[in-house]
Amino acid sequence: MTVDMNSSAKEKAKLKWACRRGMLELDVLFMPFVDEAWEQLSEDNKQIFERLLTCQDPELFAWFMGHEECEDSELRSMVELILNRVKV
Template structure:
């Protein structure tokens, strides 16, 4: 249990990108939707956060497509949640 609490704290810290467009996507998502994800999707979200900001920005703004199908799926999960 303690590990999960520490892991979530690190995850929230990793969501602070310093780029407003990404912060407004990641911070609410991790606060409001992360717990409902499957374990596999939680791990995938963690992997998404290891990507470079310019790539993340391009994927979320629709300027580029993510070539990694799993990461592209997570981008869509986040974007769909934002649009609701």
């Protein structure tokens, strides 16, 4: 059980590092999301979030600010999930 907790903590630490972006606007969305919602996500949604983090900052910024709509339905749903959590 300690191994699982340790690997989970390492996974979360890696994820938080990946959340550090070149744009403060993205940092303030991603960091709290990982801190507050990561554990409750399904495995599928965790993978989608990790895939979202591989996108370039300018396109992420455009999606989150509503300037463009992501064509990938899974990523678009994750963007909406994150934005809905921020609005609460």
